[in-house]
Amino acid sequence: MVLSRKEILRRMRELEVSDKHNLVITPLIYKDEDDIFDADSVDLRLGCHFLLPKTLDQPFFSPDRSSATSLHVRVHVPLGQFLVVPAHQTILGATLEFIKLPSDVSGQVLTKSTVARTFIVVETAPWIHPQYRGCLTLEIANVSNTPVLLYPGRLICQLILMKIAPDHEKAKSSPNLDEIGNDASTKPDKNYFGPVYPEAPKFKDPQEDLWGIGITRVSGLKRTRLHPTKKGWRE
């Protein structure tokens, strides 16, 4: 069930921040409330920090523990200035708003239709789990043939909130479980906890991921440096 504007506002304004059903979206900046609240969604603004893709010193990007942070360069664009996204380029941005989702609500981020019509696409992994907190990292792609200017502070995407169907059977089995079957010890994701800037992906090495499904021989690419010896070039 998609949360209505009334329910969104109720959870934001009437419930204490410590309440597990409380929803946080901050800061709320608008001239009129209607500017950002629709009947079934909230519009979010583009934040001031970005991760731009770097030109790598090797011909590939390997998503592993060591290389994950080597893909981007951090950039700060203050309110009132703009960032140019070249044609067919992708960047990581973040929402200006910090979000805390309730324990019984999931969220989905969609490109605002006006923005989408400029062929700027926001989010290819749009799902947000219950209890998530942080500014949302946005994968922004300019799929058009022309460079596009992005202004931090402008509305860029919309957040749709959905209540998770209750699991009555599981909830009944223990008094400590809530209506969706979580107990008090269910914690938010620790990997991406509370960021206020866009976050680079955090990977494990491929072998760490793959041994868990029984793969013990994993190929890898190693960068080497050669130097001449009497027997020829050696590593």
Next chain:
Amino acid sequence: MPDGLADLLHDAAVLHRFVDFIEEYCKEQERSQTYVDASGLFFQYVEKLAAGIKQELGGEIDRATQFPARLPILRRNILTLKYYLRLLHALIKPAADAHTLTIPAPLIDLAAQQLQKVEGMKGSSVVILLTPEFMYFQRPHTDIKDQARFVESFIPNASFPPKLGFIELPYSQGPSFFTNLAIYHEIGHFVYEELSNFDPPHANFTALKSAMARSLSKVFGQGSKDRQAQAFAGKIIENWTQEIFCDLFAIRLLGPAFSLALVEILGMLGFLSRSASVRFNPTHPASACRFAEHIRLLEADTWLKAIKDIKPEQMKLLEKLAKEPRANYSFYLDDKRRGPDSLMHAFLDVVVPAIRTLACRVTSKAAPVVKRFDRVRRDVEDCLRVGVVPHTTSSSSHDPVSIINSAFCFYLTSLPRVLEEFEGVEAKNDVAKHSLWTKRLEMWTMKAIEDSQIQDRLRRLKGTALWSFLEKKS
């Protein structure tokens, strides 16, 4: 070609190449990074100056070719420029390093806003420099400004921005928040230096200066002939005065968060041991003496009452040091040689009361309202406890100073509980996790300040004529 022109031409060409590089360097930095307003102002000045110098050098060489009598003027101007550019050269790179990704920009913006409310400081701004030293400094700017004025007499298109100060931050502390509250002390040095240049002089500053003179008379007696010793003692009194003034200035603008930050920094530097804390040296009064003044002001401003039930260990240490009896203070000229205690006592009796008056006077419009802290504290703590950026659901935003104090107290008292809540009991003794969560608390606090500044800007604009005009247009 007139005699000596060839040498000067060579010199001018070297200078031209030098300023050309500096101009290009500043432009390149501005293109690739974002800076706080004051740094932008400084770079623009340097670029204008460089363009002016290049133009002037060309023109002067032409004139000197026709009128050899101008050669000495050209020679003098080149010498002046060389000296001045050496001063600027030392500032440009550290200023370029301090872009918004390497400094706590929301805190710097907040400090710049508060500075506008300090008496006589409207229109002033502070350029941040990153230093390799592990210490915070204020770069004295009077010399630079004097030189700038002289240079302006023959490069008229570039005038040094009025009331521009320079503050150095250790590069390692750039992105952190809580320790960087120490910059308020350095801003105090900037204000003190500006106060000393006021024309006509500030009444309370004049009173302070005469108190300093009285303290010296008390030590040396009227009409003392030992001028050298008196000058040296005068310099020491001046140093101590500035340090106490800057501490009180920072507390007036920031409240107890400044004292707590100072405890952290002095602790890191090893200045809080029993023996070190009661020792005056020629540049600084004893930490115990400084903290006694902190406590006195915090009490007078009712901050102590406001934080009485949330005493972190650092506050207890501060209070303990502040209670150190004056009889235990000692004055050492260096590691071994003792200085005259009479100088220390004259300073405490005669000068310190005048410092208190001056600090309170110049900050009378900039000091935060403690009552707001009472209202905000619980909200901020509730948010941080659940890992959320402090915010309010009402139409009014929290004021930044209250957010900073609440968050600092929370950091000092409640971090282990938050760690336990989110990471489990075993994380309580995990240093890396402590460090990670400190970073998170700092990020959320900075975000809260940034948000409150955005909301505040909107609130200030609403209801103005400009707002009505823009409304009609939209």
